[in-house]
Amino acid sequence: MQLSSHSTSAADLLKKVRKIEIKTRALSHQIFAGEYHSAFKGRGMAFSEVREYQWGDDVRSMDWNVTARLRTPYVKVFEEERELTVVLLVDVSGSGFFGTASRTKRELLAEIAAVLSFSAILNNDKVGALFFSDRVEKFIPPGKGRSHLLHIIREIIDLEPVSRGTDIGEALRYLTNAIKKKCTAFVLSDMMDADEEGNPRYEDALKVAVNRHDLSVIKVHDPREQGIPDLGLVNVHDLETGADSWVNTSSRRMREAYGAWYREVADKEKKLFNRYKVDSVDIATNEDYVKGLMTLFSKK
Numbered sequence: 001m002q003l004s005s006h007s008t009s010a011a012d013l014l015k016k017v018r019k020i021e022i023k024t025r026a027l028s029h030q031i032f033a034g035e036y037h038s039a040f041k042g043r044g045m046a047f048s049e050v051r052e053y054q055w056g057d058d059v060r061s062m063d064w065n066v067t068a069r070l071r072t073p074y075v076k077v078f079e080e081e082r083e084l085t086v087v088l089l090v091d092v093s094g095s096g097f098f099g100t101a102s103r104t105k106r107e108l109l110a111e112i113a114a115v116l117s118f119s120a121i122l123n124n125d126k127v128g129a130l131f132f133s134d135r136v137e138k139f140i141p142p143g144k145g146r147s148h149l150l151h152i153i154r155e156i157i158d159l160e161p162v163s164r165g166t167d168i169g170e171a172l173r174y175l176t177n178a179i180k181k182k183c184t185a186f187v188l189s190d191m192m193d194a195d196e197e198g199n200p201r202y203e204d205a206l207k208v209a210v211n212r213h214d215l216s217v218i219k220v221h222d223p224r225e226q227g228i229p230d231l232g233l234v235n236v237h238d239l240e241t242g243a244d245s246w247v248n249t250s251s252r253r254m255r256e257a258y259g260a261w262y263r264e265v266a267d268k269e270k271k272l273f274n275r276y277k278v279d280s281v282d283i284a285t286n287e288d289y290v291k292g293l294m295t296l297f298s299k300k
Contacts (some may be wrong), residue, residue: 007214050074084125084184085142088113088211089171090156091189093133094164100224101286108220108285109188110156115293116186117149122186129178134165136174142183151193164240168193169202172209179213187217190225191269198264200272210276217273217280226262228255 053073066074090113096106113129118126121144128142128153138159140152167187175185193201196281200206209215231249248254273280279299283292 016029018089031289039289047228049077051077069112083126084120084123085179085181086116086120086125086130087130087142087175087179087183087185088116089130089132089175089187089189091133091166091168091184091187092131092137092154092159092161093166094161095166095190095192097239098225099222101222103285103286105190105222106221106286108283108289109218110153112218112283112293113156113188114153114184115289117152121146121149122244126186127152129155130159130171130174130178131159132167132171132174133163134167134226135163135170139174139178140178150185161201163226164242166193166240169205172202173204176205176209176212182213184214185209185216187215189217190221191217191219194265194268198261198268200269203234206272206276206278210278215278216298217278218292219282220285221279222285229258230255256291 021211045227048082050066051074053062057075061075061077063074063076085137090109092106096109097104101105113161117127117129124144126144127149129138131137132138140148140155161233170189171187179185194200205289206215228247228249232250233246233250236245236247241249255286270280272278279296281292281296283289
């Protein structure tokens with residue numbers, strides 16, 4: 001999947017949008033619509049109608065005024081106020097272009113975001129998208145309908161970010177300011193945004209966002225990021241800063257230090273999510289994301 005808007009023709013883009021629509025819409029219909037509906041509840045219960053009392057009805061739902069007037073028992077019927085606002089916070093920073101398996105991290109994020117979007121639309125919810133690097137690259141306000149949904153998917157596939165860095169806190173602050181009423185928000189990112197000690201740099205913004213919204217994190221990673229293989233002296237290119245440096249991967253000490261750093265970042269990230277009760281799932285680029293999303297939904 002080519003992700004540069006400069007080199008992608010309109011015809012190629014339409015093909016890619018159509019391909020991802022067919023695959024993810026089918027998944028949404030077959031698997032996720034019901035799971036999504038069960039996991040993410042509506043705003044509450046709204047009065048729908050009254051009907052005659054039936055055996056087994058809760059007597060607390062009796063409508064005594066109608067019962068007295070018609071001289072036969074009637075109960076109030078309530079329905080779930082279903083409509084939700086769903087906002088996808090999609091990481092489009094440079095690190096998303098990394099991938100050693102069948103796809104890059106950004107391609108995986110694109111499919112997951114599309115599945116979530118279709119699941120929301122099937123449940124008559126509004127969907128919006130916020131694309132971020134170390135700045136908010138684009139915000140599409142929540143809306144409904146297929147054309148709105150395809151607009152979001154086109155941007156997921158083809159958006160060319162102005163910047164390549166990562167600032168998750170900036171995206172969370174924008175969400176808090178832009179969406180005043182409670183929404184269901186998903187952060188889709190590799191979550192690689194830590195300081196030199198491995199502490200997540202977005203804690204303050206996360207703390208504010210979770211108090212206002214129902215926030216979940218879908219983290220993606222590539223298997224090669226967890227450890228460095230012994231390949232001798234290699235030139236490493238940083239996809240976010242653009243810097244190149246020579247690294248001696250034959251050094252056992254270097255490989256062990258990198259592995260320890262990666263595990264520490266992941267551990268502190270997990271503790272942060274537990275502290276603020278943020279549901280999360282970690283999905284690799286060589287894994288089927290269906291199982292991961294079902295796991296996330298089951299936590300709700």
